Each structure stands twice: as C-alpha cells, then as structure tokens.
Amino acid sequence: MNKSKALVFVYTILLILCTAFVWGAAQNLPPVVTSHFDLSGTPDATMPRDLFTNLFLAIMVLTSGLMALLPMVIAKLPPQMINIPNRLYWLAPDRIENTKQILQAYLLIFASKLCCFMAVIFWLIVQAHLHNPPQLSAQYLMLATGVFVVLTIFWSMSLSARFKKI
Numbered sequence: 001m002n003k004s005k006a007l008v009f010v011y012t013i014l015l016i017l018c019t020a021f022v023w024g025a026a027q028n029l030p031p032v033v034t035s036h037f038d039l040s041g042t043p044d045a046t047m048p049r050d051l052f053t054n055l056f057l058a059i060m061v062l063t064s065g066l067m068a069l070l071p072m073v074i075a076k077l078p079p080q081m082i083n084i085p086n087r088l089y090w091l092a093p094d095r096i097e098n099t100k101q102i103l104q105a106y107l108l109i110f111a112s113k114l115c116c117f118m119a120v121i122f123w124l125i126v127q128a129h130l131h132n133p134p135q136l137s138a139q140y141l142m143l144a145t146g147v148f149v150v151l152t153i154f155w156s157m158s159l160s161a162r163f164k165k166i
Contacts, residue, residue, distance in 0.1 A: 004101055007108040011068055014112050018119040019057060025126045026053040033125070034134040041128070041136035060118040067111035071104040085163040099163075106159045113155070117148045 026049060033052040036045035047055075074082060079091040090099045121144065128136040 004104055004108075007105055007112075008068075011064075011108045011112045011115075015061065015064060015115050018060065018115045021119050022053065022057055022060065022122045025122060028126055029053075029129055034128065034136075037128070037134075037136040039138070041138045041141070043134050043136075056118075056122060060115060060122075064111040064115040064118070067107050067114060070107050071100060074103055075100050085160060086166055089166050090163055102162060106155070106162070110152070110155055113148065113151055117144065120144045 029049045029052075031049050032046050033049045034043035034045070035047045035052050036043070038044050079087065082091060084090055084099075089095065121141075124136060124140055124144065127140075128134045
C-alpha cells in the first residue's frame with residue numbers, strides 16, 4: 001500500500017471513529033444542550049440535543065472532508081493560482097504528479113488532526129454537561145486548542161519547508 005492510500009485509509013478510519021464517538025457520546029447529553037459558552041465557560045445558548053449533534057457532526061465531517069478533498073480542487077487550478085515555494089519547479093510537467101501527492105499527504109494529515117480536534121471539543125462539551133449548570137473547562141479547552149494550534153504551526157512549517165527544497 002503506497003503512502004497516499006495508507007493516509008486515505010487512516011483518515012477514513014479516524015473519521016469513522018470520531019463520528020461514532022460523537023454519536024455515542026451524544027446519548028449522554030441532556031435533551032437540551034448548551035451549544036455555546038462564554039469566555040469563562042458559562043452557558044449562554046442552548047439547542048435540542050439531536051439538532052446540536054447533527055450540526056456538530058456535519059461541521060466535523062464537512063470541514064475535515066473539505067481538507068481531504070482539497071488536493072482534487074488544487075489539481076484543477078492553473079499553476080499561477082497555486083501558491084507554494086518554488087512554484088515553477090514543483091509545478092513543472094515532470095513533477096506535478098509528485099507535487100499533488102505531497103499536497104494530498106499533507107492535507108490528509110491535517111484533515112485527520114482536525115477531525116480528532118473536533119472529537120476532543122465534543123468530549124469537553126459532554127464533560128461540561130456533567131455539572132449543573134453546565135460548565136465548560138476553559139483550562140482543557142485552551143490546552144486542546146493550544147495543542148491543535150502548535151501541531152498546525154508545525155504542519156504548516158513542515159509543508160512550506162518541503163516545497164522550499166529543490
């Protein structure tokens with residue numbers, strides 16, 4: 001199995017697992033769910049559990065799915081619309097397929113991280129509802145977001161560095 005197929009497989013499995021987790025964990029939420037918290041973690045908006053769960057799943061699947069499918073869109077763009085370091089080198093006819101594979105690999109990795117981050121956010125929401133009234137842990141939210149941001153910065157720098165090499 002080549003690297004691209006392996007990454008598609010990993011992303012697909014992660015998406016299925018995260019979706020199953022959100023679907024299963026949603027059963028532990030009350031019929032009316034706090035759907036928004038202020039900066040201190042205090043609830044300030046609610047919605048029915050089923051609507052919240054379906055909306056959350058749609059956002060999780062669509063955002064990560066769009067990242068995973070982005071290489072197909074990029075492949076259709078004219079080279080002058082693709083902004084990567086050393087564009088003329090990497091988009092030359094003899095290298096374009098390799099470039100597409102590199103972009104696909106990086107975007108599948110990002111899509112996988114995004115999917116997992118969304119599942120963690122859902123877990124925090126479930127944990128918030130263990131309190132009465134619900135209270136989102138700002139500490140864990142900041143930790144999860146910080147980890148995701150650091151991983152995204154590392155991913156971005158790695159992607160940029162990959163195309164700076166000739």
